[in-house]
Structure formats: C-alpha cells, structure tokens
Amino acid sequence: MKTSNSLSQSHKILFLNTLAFTVCFACWTLNGVLVTFLVDNGIFHWSVVQVGWLLGIPILTGSIMRLPVGMLTDKFGGKYVFSTLLLLCSIPLFLLPLANSFFLFAVLSFLFGMVGTSFAVGIGYTSIWYPKEWQGRALGIFGMGNAGAAITTFLAPSLLNHFSIDDPQNGWKILPIIYGCALVAIGLAFLLFAKNKKIETQAKTVSQMLKSLKSARVWRFGAYYFLVFGCFVAYSQWLLPNFMNVYQTSLVMGGLFATMFSLPSGVIRAFGGYLSDKFGARKVMYWVLSSSVVLSTLLMIPKMEITTTGPGVLATKKGAITMVSEDHVKIGETDFPIAKKVEKTTENSIFPTRTSWQQVVVTPHQEVKKKELVAKGITHIQFDANMWVYLVLVILIGISWGIGKAAVYKHIPEYFPTEVGVVGGMVGMIGGLGGFFGPIIFSYLLTSTGVWSSSWIFILLFSVICLVWMHLTITKIMNEKQPILSRVIDRH
Secondary structure, eight states: OHHHHHHHHHHHHHHHHHHHHHHHHHHHTHHHHHHHHHHHTTSSOOOHHHHHHHHHHHHHHHHHTHHHHHHHHHHHOHHHHHHHHHHHHHHHHHHGGGOOSHHHHHHHHHHHGGGGGHHHHHHHHHHTTSOGGGHHHHHHHHHGGGGHHHHHHHHHHHHHHHHTTTOTTTGGGHHHHHHHHHHHHHHHHHHHHOOOOOOOOOOOOHHHHHGGGGOHHHHHHHHHHIIIIIHHHHHHHHHHHHHHHHSOOOHHHHHHHHHHHHHHHHHTHHHHHHHHHHHOHHHHHHHHHHHHHHHHHHHTOOOEEEEEEEEEEEOSSOEEEEEEOSSEEEETTEEEEOOOOOOOOOOSOSSOEEEEEEEEOOOTTOEEOTTOEEEEEEEEEEEOOOHHHHHHHHHHHHHHHHHHHHHHHTTHHHHOTTOHHHHHHHHHHHHHHHHHHHHHHHHHHHHHHOOTTHHHHHHHHHHHHHHHHHHHHHHHHHHHOGGGHHHHHHTO
C-alpha cells in the first residue's frame, strides 16, 4: 500500500512536470511561427539571417542556462525552481508586444527563452520521484512535453490570422500575452499542488557537482542529443518557412505540416524509453543514427531543373539546305526529322521527368559538310521534390529523433544518480545549442547556396559523425573488455 501511495504521488508530480514542460516548450518555439508571420505580412522587414537569429536566440538562452538551473534543482528541489522559472518567463512575453525593432525583439526573445531550461528542471525533479525500474518510462513520458512545439505550429498560425482580421498591424500582439498567461497559470498550479523533494546528500561545492562532467560519456551523449533534440527544435521552427517558400503553402497549412513533424516526434519519446529499456540504448541509437543518415540523404535532394545537351542531328552527306521547318530539315532531297519541344503536363511527380527536343541551327541555302550539326539536342530534367513524399520523410526522421531523445537520457540516472540535474543539464545544454545554431546555420546555408534543402546536408554530415563516433567507441569497448562484453556494451 505504501508503494502504491508513493507511486500515486510520483504520478501526480509527473503529470505536473509534463504539463509544465509542454507549455514551456510551446513558448520556447513561439518565434518560429510569430517571426515568420511578422515578416510574411510585412510588419517587420527582417532579412533571412535576422530571422535565423530570432529563431535561434530563445533556444540559446534555454540551452546555456540548463546547467546552472539543473544544479539549482539538485540543490533546492524542482517545485520552487520550476514555479519561479514559469512566473519570471511570463514577464518578457507580456512585454513582447512593445517590441518595435529587431534589437528589442531579440532581447525579449533572449529572456523568455529561459523557459527552455524547464527540461533540466523536469529531468531532475521527475527522476527523484521514481525507483530505478520506472526511470525509463517516467523520463520518456516527461519528454513527451516536446510535443509543445506542435501546439505552437498547429494553433498559433490560426490564432494570428484570427487576431489580425480587425487589426492587421497589431493583432499579433495578443498571442504572446496568451502564452504569458499560460505560464502564470501553470506556475501558480505548481506552487499550490506540487510537493518539493530534493536529493538527500551531503552538501557539495560547485566544483564537486561539476566533477561528473569530466566523463567522456557526458560529451558523447551531448553530441547525440545535439542531433536528435537540437535539430528537432531547429526544424520545429524552420519547417514552417521552408514549406511556405518551397511549396507555396499558406501559414496555416505550413503550420499543420510542421505539426505533423513535431507532434509524433514528441509523443513517441515514451515509446523510445520502452525500446531503450528492452533492447538497450546502444542498439536503439545505432538504429536512430543510421536512419538519420539515410533519411537526410533523401531529404537533401532539392527541387531542381537541369537543362543539358541531348542527342542532336548530324548531316549524313555534304550539300545545301533546301528546307527548314520546326520538325524537318532537308539537305538536297534527304529529309531529316527534327524532334519538337513538347510541354509536359505532369506536375509534382515523385520521380524526375525528362523532356528532350532538338533546335535547328542551320538556315536555308546554307552549305553543310558531312557530320556537321544540323540541329542541336536539348534535354530538360525536372525534379519537383514531391511535397507529400517530402512530408513523409520529414515525419519519419522526426519519429527517429524522438526515439533517440529517450535513448540518450535512459542511463543518466543510472550512471549519475546524485547528479541527474547537473549531467542532464549539461547534455540538455549541448542538445539545446543545436536548436540555437540550427536556424542560424540553415539561414547562412540558404543565403550562400540559394537552396532550402542545404540544411539537410548539414544534418547528413553530423549524423555520419555521430554514427562513426559511436561505432569507434563500441569497437574500443569490445577490444578492451571482451570477457564482459555483453554487460558493458548494454550500459553504453
């Protein structure tokens, strides 16, 4: 009965943690929709690079502050840290409607981006309430709060359009106020209904708490999390302008497609925890990283049109041109058929389409030699990067990353039971930096190449690096500890 009562209290805390994290994540990714709307409607005239910075700045704050906030959670307990975080972050959201410049918008984005540290708080606060055999499931369920990004991409575009009907210039200002009110409501709920609990250990100095960060495992997991979480956050914001520019979708439709990426990725995290418990984090991460390589390779192929030289028509004899038309050329009495250009009606096909024709390069009465070019060949290859195929691939890579997020965090409470906040905060910080650098890197790649799919080339390269690093680590373990291989490998 005691265990049942204890788990009942734990489940209550898990519910509050997950709810708070979901709302925080929705606020954290707000700029992905809001900034896109402001630029698309001409309210602010920010460049592609400035947009990239505004998408990344909140993610930066929520990333670099995860470590100190995680340490505060270990020291003071999650109830007070979480409630304080929620209430303080509502203030810059209430002030955001006053922003009238890029600088002021960036500063307020930097401040409300602190909601991103909620992950470090929730990881430490959740793990302390559950026994070892519940850790994978509990942390996986908590991680489903990532789906908060889907709330923003799904609801925010419709709300912005609705608020802007009567006041196109200022209607958007209602949205951040709503988000601020949500933070206040959850913060007060935490103060009223949550119960505080912290790790019961001897007081540690900051240097002692940071000692665990010397482990190479922390940084390796951080690299994985940079990919599966950081890039997930980056694309939760980047996909909306991507769909609008490449496939000319509306703001609402683009938001719906972005939701179809972020929602499954967030929800499936709990299943990722189950898979990690059953098969081991190593096997799960091998699958995740390999699938990321394959899917990013397919996604990096852009919409493109290629015009190249095709099969032409050569004179078979010497003589004078006696007739020239669109589909025929005569040399003396010899007729040479010319392939005319035919417009293809197929649009947005799954596979590349090819069209070939020939263009006459001679004139009547012109003398030509044998083997001289009469009509040059032209081949036009078009690849539409079918929107529905692209969407399916995006959903699949999001699901893969969602499973990977749970796998990365599976062993933190096991290896660092008294430093969950610190280690979880550091891994989360490294991962969160992916969400910061991602939109900025993507914007610079877009500006330099002019190709939206260039961001997937970065994902491919980083996925390969993580996969190779993991393989080399496992190979090293196999060579050094072969007698106890199975037990050691599953723990890494």
